[in-house]
Amino acid sequence: MDLHLPGPSRSIVRSVHTTGVTSVGGEPLVVVSAGETLFALDAAMGRKVWSVAGRGFSAGRAACGGQRVYTAAADGYARAHDAATGKEVWSYQMASGDEFSLALHSGWGDVVALGDDVAIVAIVSRSYALDAATGALRWTFSGSAMYAPTVVLRDATALFTTEYGVVSLVDLATGNTIWQTSLDVRVFNAGAIVHENTAWIQSVDGKLIGLRITDGTRRGWPQHTLAFTFSSPAVVNNTLVVGDQDGVVHGIALP
Template identity: 25%
Template sequence: MKQLLRVSILMFAAVWLSGCSWLRGDDNAEPPAELTDIQAKVKLEERWSKDVGADTDELFLRLRPAVDGGRVFAADRKGHVRAYDATNGQEFWETDAGIMISSGVGVGDSLVLVGSSDAEVVALDWRDGHEVWRTRVSSEVLSVPGADQGTVVVQSVDGKLTGLKASDGSRIWVFDRSVPVLSLRGTSSPLLTQGVVIAAADNGKLAVLDMARGLPAWETSVAVPHGRSELERMVDIDAAPQVWGKTIYTVSYQGRVVALDGESGREVWARDMSSAAGLGVDLSNVYVTDDVSHVWALERDNGTSVWKQDKLAHRSLTAPVAFGDYVAVADFEGYVHLLARGDGELVGRARADRKGVLAPLVVDGDTLYVYGNGGTLTAYRIAGE
């Protein structure tokens, strides 16, 4: 009975917390800012666009595409995985993974990886899409699986991190963390780099693990719960951590944006901010979309505010990504917005998918990849560059 009650609470919270800003019929929701004409100083030019498959059917799935070796990989919720030429959109292969896909696409060690709502992980060959292996983990996979140095790492919604052999999918290790009663509908995607796994959790903690053995080097609390109710005390981290040099950057819901020393976990700087969408980093700044869809630029070294753009408030923006001289975000109506890096001014706009964009934007070189809720994958570049 207790388990049934917990599941019911989680289902309610998942729908309310992840969907409230998207369900525009809610009379209590803040209305999204109306888009006004802007003096476009830059034009987003479409390089190519492809229909990947089924739409997300209002399931609030963040099916992030992946770019690797001159190819773009994308998947739809019904199990279709496709590989395209990053330059012109030519399709190399298409595979039916035979699962209901709930994660974005991960790429590494010559594998293309997807996870399912039924706790399956499927690995496909990077070259032609044939199935290499499939295995089952402990629960649903919403985060992007990662692979590096012979290890595949998957974070499931029950808080467990699982390390698998890249060669056959057999289990190497499991790192278990407690999951709070209430959490957002989503899971932070682990970051694999230089032999370690950087993973954030629904309990507001971030850990660095040895990739080969799954042993923690350190773990720290990014945010501390406050308040009396479970809703008030929720400090979930759904955003993927980012690394620049030896510093790790992350942000939590009802918590803080934090810079941590990658070797020790020591806090470099922190400031109060709430975000479920996430952040991006470049040479100078950390860019954050907060919970009311204000976009912030903070100095990377100390967290001091550089600028804030509030003209896209309540438009359910994605995490910001640095794109050339600009910062890009997308919204619930499928518009992609370009902001000037220097002052946050809105300088460009294009519509990618009328059903909206939830999946994180992906930048590779001079190209921005946008995967919309309607199943359309579009590649953009800055006109004239």
């Protein structure tokens, strides 16, 4: 059965966000939220494999790891689903209240991160590290780090970036902060990308800020555009590529 997303509603269109990709039985599977429904699609043909409705609105990106898919939504819950069937494995309540409070404060825009057997999910005021297998709470991290994706590093640490430009390197096992620095800029969807030993953070106002991973020391601060910038950067060889709201794509040579 081919997937047909429901209706022409603008809210439905806006809610379709970057997909998660996993594999079930050796076959690639694409996972994406649309409105209040989570869809899993066969990557080769785009056919619907399963769907889960009634989860609450989500504009965030699912994370896929092993046999589970992890999401957060505007009903206040983070969830894990079986990647093969969509069956809920566990849920964790991150926010509560009436529908208006949930719409403002839940994890509707969260991009889920995975690392060191934890799933990292967030609401507007706090991030949660949940046991990936059970959903049990491991630790929490204060700050509005829901919008810019958390970046998990190979040494069992993670970079958290708040919407107000506070960047923290956090130990995944304990939740302890290794270092923290304030960039005094706004950061939303773009977030950070790591290249070699530097994290490059893209600000809303067109700045590209480099931070040394080991201690948070700044390595550069070019203003590459005056347009608002929300797109996630990518690195090809030593060139960082990012697009801005004026429709211009910039290629920036990294040191």
